[in-house]
Amino acid sequence: MPYNGILIMAVILFIIGITGVMVRRNIFIMLMSIELILNAANLVFIAFARAFADPAGQVIALLSITLAAAEVGVGLGIFVAIRRTHNTVNVDEINLLKH
């Protein structure tokens, strides 16, 4: 199994996710970038589960998918609320933290 290759793939996906979060200002794309980061992590978990023949990695990946689902649920709820109050989905127009 090409574990090192998989690790590098995970790193690349992680960096893509980070870049997306930092650069894109559409909150949906930011949310999907965050999911990408989570998936990069999942990939590493599963790769190591296979490498050490330990189901722990797979269990944690499962939990992490659950976490992602919860996150998306709440995140989309927030987006709907923001859209209603601010009439925008652009993160640079949402600066409530400043006030």
Added chain:
Amino acid sequence: MLATMLIYIFGALAIFSGLMMILYRNPIHSALWFGLVLFSLAGIYALMQAHFLALIQILVYVGAITVLIVYVIALLNFDQRDLVGKVTILKGIAVIVAAILFIELLFYVGGLYVKGIAPPPEFGKAANIGLATLTRYLFPFEVISILLLVAVVGGVYIAKKD
């Protein structure tokens, strides 16, 4: 050997789709590219003897999460002018910083050599994972279910019109 090749192909597909995902203007397109990333990863999972996880990835991630995102994007129906991106100095710096982070992480990962052992044939089966989840990892499992419950209630509460 075939498996290795397939992993690289799926990996390349995932990376390509990821790039497309953050490069496309329209979030609907991004969401579809995102779905493709998830599919590719599910393929890698399956090749790495995590069949159950591959199934969950497709069912939950592609089937539920991606669809939900697409649905909400369509629901909100925002102004197309929002899609016009601005290139700022900060974004340029952000890309450079991300590149530096990439190089740093490569230094860490490049130093590793993982040989791995051959797992037993039943590894990755649903029964196997279920046993581990409900015995050794019962507590995290319970915690995550409470989290999920809270998220469901919270999501409904936040999104509802008052």
Added chain:
Amino acid sequence: MNNIYYLWLIPFFPLVGFIINGLFGKKLPKPVIHWVANVAVWSSFTVAVIAFFDLLKVVPGQRILVDPVYRWIFTGGLAIDIKFLLDPLSAVMILVVTGVGALIHVYSIGYMHDDPSYYRYFAYLNLFIFSMSILVLASNIVLMFVGWEGVGLCSYLLIGFWFEDEEKAYAGRKAFITNRIGDFGFILGILLMLVIFKTLDFVEINKILIYHGETLSVTALTLIAIFLFIGATGKSAQIPLYVWLPDAMAGPTPVSALIHAATMVTAGVYMIGRLNLLYAHAPVAMAIVAAVAGATAFFAATMAITQNDIKKVLAYSTVSQLGYMFMAMGVGAFAAGIFHLMTHAFFKALLFLGSGSVIHAMSGIQDMRQMGGLKKYMPVTYWTFLTATLAISGIPPFAGFFSKDEIIWSSFASSRGGVVLWAIGVITAIITAFYMFRLVYMTFHGENRSPEEVKHHIHESPAVMTIPMVILAILSVIGGWVGVSPVIGKLFGVENSNIFEEFLHPVFAHAHIHFHHYSEATEWWFMAISVGGALLGILIAFYLYIKRTDLPRKIALKVWPLYKLLFNKYYVDEIYYYLFIHPIYLISLLFLWRFTDVYVIDGVGVNGSAKSVRFTSRILKYWQNGDAQVYIFSFVLGVVLVLGYLLLA
């Protein structure tokens, strides 16, 4: 060293009284206030008496009882306990403090009865008794210093008791600041003591001095002794820090009697008595004490001659008498000094109470030129006052005679004294008799010179004031009989007539001050000279203020420059003002305030730090713009930096 577990009650009762009156006094009726205060201090006195008799039960050589209450400071091998010590010296002192204090508490009921701040007065008075008993009973010098500062605080509070009057508030501040200068020396003394002895416990220090006294550096011991004496000059009003005491008369008269005559001002004498071994090992310091004391006794007495304010005369007389006590300490006649401390506490407290009674009757007038002929109006005050005057003048068999004569004789006979000190002592005794009788004649004899509206009100004070005076008068007569010189004792066929000195002997036994031996005839002669001097002073006063009342004015005109010099107290206050106060004021104004405070502290320190924060935040606020992506960027940048550091390191 035995334990005595109830000694802490002595300071405890007044503390309780202080807390009750201090916290709730405003709402309590007057009788409750003075009952609380009086019960507190009388309880302390009772405990002191019980403790005294318990002390007497112990064999004379082992009369050191301690009450370890609490370990207060414990650090780096240094242990400072809140521990009370009862030995003959502190027993005498605590009896005087609580006894005289209790009498004055009773007197105050009458004197202060219509004061609006009644509760405050009694609260302070109780706090004073608390602090003073801490000072007296302290078994180490740090605890003593706590009491020392406590009595200083009470003194300040009570001098400035009527603080609405700017002048009185100023007198309080003057007393406090002058004392601070002395206390600075005291602190230096304590620190040096810690360096030399590695302990601050009196018993331990005495042990070190007895067994290893010769190995210690005499210079260091002398320095300690001098530093502590500087503290004593502040607290006990000796040259050069005596200036606060005459102004301290701004306080209520019972306060002058208690704090500024009988107890607090004698703290310095007591301190030297406590550390007599230390002083005995530092002959130079003792010589300085004796010289300063002699000068103080003489100059203060001359200043008293020309004063017209009844309390000011008594104030200078107190300074002068304190000079006597320090003279005794300086020549090594420790027991004599403590003896005079005790008798002085009786008669000087009585003199102040008497003057308070007069002032009370005169509706607040203190100028003796407006008095006169009060004898027939207030007989009890007159007779008790006369008793005290005879006592302070040194007429036998009154208390002052025995103690003062012993000091004068010791100043001659001691190996550390000399004929000069003796001469100063005798001359001062003549002046003392003169000015005291001048006071008596001007106040109680001759014609009444008071204004008409005051004249009607002159009356004898109520019993609550006169009874303490009578008790003190009795003590002023018989108080000296416990310390009768052996020469006189032999005349009456009494062996060991000097019980007082014998009682104190264990405390001072190790000091080993040598006294020359003279024949009994010599001693009789010296006694005759001092009594004769006192009588001479009385005669002069009688001649000038009863027979030829026109003469004082003529003499004053004839020696006008000298009179003016004395009347203005040698211009010491003015000299201090131009030499110290004015320069310090200028430095404070120009440098400390206009430069240091305004520019350095306010400008650089306070506003500067605020400005630097504002400047930094002005830059940083662009970071904190509420844009989540900037925050994410900062976070990733942080990760990059940390990872980069780990990689390179």
